[in-house]
Amino acid sequence: MGNSHQGGVAHAATVSKFYSQTAWIEGRAEDQLTHVSNWPGMKHIAAFPDLHPGRHGPVGAAFLADRLYPQLIGPDIGCGMALFALDLSPRRLKLDKAARRLRVLQEPLPEDLVQDALVANGLARPDGLGTIGGGNHFCEVLEVTASEAGSPIAKGALCLLVHTGSRGHGARVYNAVDEPWKEGFDPGSAAALDYRELHDAAQHWANVNRLLIAERAAEALSSDAALICDAPHNHLEEVDGLWLHRKGAAAPDHGLAPLAGSREAPSFLLKVRETATPDALWSVSHGAGRKYDRASMHGRIKLNRSGLAAMERTAQGGRVICENRDLMIEEAGAAYKDVTSVAADLEDAGLAARIATLKPRITFKCTRKEGQS
DNA sequence: ATGTAC
Numbered sequence: 001m002g003n004s005h006q007g008g009v010a011h012a013a014t015v016s017k018f019y020s021q022t023a024w025i026e027g028r029a030e031d032q033l034t035h036v037s038n039w040p041g042m043k044h045i046a047a048f049p050d051l052h053p054g055r056h057g058p059v060g061a062a063f064l065a066d067r068l069y070p071q072l073i074g075p076d077i078g079c080g081m082a083l084f085a086l087d088l089s090p091r092r093l094k095l096d097k098a099a100r101r102l103r104v105l106q107e108p109l110p111e112d113l114v115q116d117a118l119v120a121n122g123l124a125r126p127d128g129l130g131t132i133g134g135g136n137h138f139c140e141v142l143e144v145t146a147s148e149a150g151s152p153i154a155k156g157a158l159c160l161l162v163h164t165g166s167r168g169h170g171a172r173v174y175n176a177v178d179e180p181w182k183e184g185f186d187p188g189s190a191a192a193l194d195y196r197e198l199h200d201a202a203q204h205w206a207n208v209n210r211l212l213i214a215e216r217a218a219e220a221l222s223s224d225a226a227l228i229c230d231a232p233h234n235h236l237e238e239v240d241g242l243w244l245h246r247k248g249a250a251a252p253d254h255g256l257a258p259l260a261g262s263r264e265a266p267s268f269l270l271k272v273r274e275t276a277t278p279d280a281l282w283s284v285s286h287g288a289g290r291k292y293d294r295a296s297m298h299g300r301i302k303l304n305r306s307g308l309a310a311m312e313r314t315a316q317g318g319r320v321i322c323e324n325r326d327l328m329i330e331e332a333g334a335a336y337k338d339v340t341s342v343a344a345d346l347e348d349a350g351l352a353a354r355i356a357t358l359k360p361r362i363t364f365k366c367t368r369k370e371g372q373s
Numbered sequence: 374a375t376g377t378a379c
Contacts, residue, residue: 165374175376
């Protein structure tokens with residue numbers, strides 16, 4: 001664990017794996033790791049215990065190269081997890097009422113507020129600003145059930161975890177990248193400079209989006225949200241003249257990063273030891289990581305006659321608002337790895353320590369739209 | 374992951 005070793009091919013990047021022998025890692029994810037390690041200019045890769053297969057390379061890894069690879073970042077540029085403290089006590093949180101109120105997150109942000117946000121933050125386009133989007137994105141209310149020394153949130157407090165990114169804005173940037181780009185971009189090329197400028201703007205857009213969603217959710221709950229940390233996990237960063245690509249690997253914010261579990265498992269706040277482990281490329285896991293791909297989940301989850309309703313309440317008594325049947329199945333707790341094992345591997349590797357345990361109470365994913373099942 | 378088109 002954590003030991004660096006050369007790949008089998010000349011000039012391949014070094015790969016550091018921060019997971020134990022018993023970690024759930026698909027062979028295909030490790031094959032992708034080896035494949036990317038042979039890309040031109042790839043120097044070093046850090047792979048984390050949430051590693052799983054992705055479209056152009058594994059998710060749950062950080063890649064350091066002397067070239068730029070937009071496909072390693074993907075369309076959701078700037079996607080990340082932001083954690084907020086809520087000014088609201090668990091006793092005052094009425095789950096069903098609060099869940100109903102959070103449904104406002106499905107609505108577009110009112111146009112006047114969009115315009116205000118664009119001006120205040122120097123953003124170019126609305127592109128769905130203030131909404132969380134689909135896939136694995138969510139806005140969740142959690143209760144702090146354990147808190148260690150150094151934690152900014154106390155046991156018994158409520159917090160808000162927002163997982164979203166740059167929506168249509170980053171997707172447009174990504175989809176506009178001229179192919180072919182399999183060899184990556186020379187960092188000095190016009191294409192690279194263009195991508196970097198648009199990427200940085202999309203990352204900022206995503207950052208603002210998480211803050212706006214937290215404000216909307218807090219207002220719906222008649223509370224206030226105070227930012228604890230906002231850790232992006234899909235982005236490009238220059239490090240000593242090289243290019244660090246994070247794909248589902250979190251960049252800690254002031255040494256903190258949320259580690260998302262699932263609707264059936266806790267999440268954790270991690271204190272990250274950023275300087276101790278350059279082999280980890282100043283990154284950690286951002287969540288449990290997918291155990292089963294979306295398609296295969298439909299054969300694994302059998303909804304009974306009560307259908308979605310059975311999944312709208314978790315075993316822990318939490319509420320889930322996800323009125324898209326397919327998404328509910330694809331995002332079931334069973335689709336994710338054991339987050340406690342992921343956290344233990346990060347701790348054993350000396351990368352991070354859990355300083356707070358967060359139990360999901362209400363997860364907002366989506367309400368029903370016309371035409372959806 | 375997205376918006377749009379089928």
